[in-house]
Amino acid sequence: AQSVAQPEDQVNVAEGNPLTVKCTYSVSGNPYLFWYVQYPNRGLQFLLKYITGDNLVKGSYGFEAEFNKSQTSFHLKKPSALVSDSALYFCAVRTYGNNRLAFGKGNQVVVIP
Amino acid sequence: DAGVTQSPTHLIKTRGQHVTLRCSPISGHKSVSWYQQVLGQGPQFIFQYYEKEERGRGNFPDRFSARQFPNYSSELNVNALLLGDSALYLCASSHEDILNTEAFFGQGTRLTVV
Numbered sequence: 001a002q003s004v005a006q007p008e009d010q011v012n013v014a015e016g017n018p019l020t021v022k023c024t025y026s027v028s029g030n031p032y033l034f035w036y037v038q039y040p041n042r043g044l045q046f047l048l049k050y051i052t053g054d055n056l057v058k059g060s061y062g063f064e065a066e067f068n069k070s071q072t073s074f075h076l077k078k079p080s081a082l083v084s085d086s087a088l089y090f091c092a093v094r095t096y097g098n099n100r101l102a103f104g105k106g107n108q109v110v111v112i113p
Numbered sequence: 114d115a116g117v118t119q120s121p122t123h124l125i126k127t128r129g130q131h132v133t134l135r136c137s138p139i140s141g142h143k144s145v146s147w148y149q150q151v152l153g154q155g156p157q158f159i160f161q162y163y164e165k166e167e168r169g170r171g172n173f174p175d176r177f178s179a180r181q182f183p184n185y186s187s188e189l190n191v192n193a194l195l196l197g198d199s200a201l202y203l204c205a206s207s208h209e210d211i212l213n214t215e216a217f218f219g220q221g222t223r224l225t226v227v
Contacts, residue, residue: 034215041223043117098169
């Protein structure tokens with residue numbers, strides 16, 4: 001079975017400060033890891049992925065994430081948060097040959113002006 | 114390029130009725146998946162189709178069914194609707210090759226069962 005845990009319900013950060021959204025995962029085999037963002041009443045928008053290679057991956061809108069195999073984590077980061085980053089963020093995992101994504105419950109990010 | 118398109122965007126149905134949701138994948142994508150997102154939760158996998166064949170099914174009752182057409186578009190059907198089926202239904206398409214593994218989602222269909 002594959003699963004994702006996003007331990008915090010909401011992350012509050014002041015505009016201009018670093019933003020971190022935490023994610024830990026559980027899979028059998030090598031993980032494919034993803035971050036998505038969802039704005040109100042919208043679908044999911046792909047931000048970045050880790051498949052293999054460098055542990056630090058860069059994605060859209062200045063976001064990056066670090067894969068840590070020993071801690072089974074894939075935390076999302078942004079050096080300087082914008083008010084427009086306020087949204088719901090989902091971490092997801094799958095494995096090669098298993099096409100279903102397992103999502104975490106999501107983290108609401110609130111960037112305070 | 115057009116993204117994943119879903120129709121309708123909103124739908125209100127009565128308990129016991131049947132509903133059909135439609136999805137058109139990104140051009141060139143042969144894999145389509147369906148997810149259910151209940152308010153306050155992450156999306157839950159319902160089905161995946163690849164080249165018109167079912168490749169995976171989540172933990173949903175037989176009232177849920179789907180199919181994929183020769184043009185790779187897909188339909189999700191739900192029979193005998195229950196209040197608990199109220200959710201955002203998301204369709205995702207992907208290449209499903211070893212490098213291009215990310216799924217791209219449509220805007221969803223908001224289903225309300227009353």
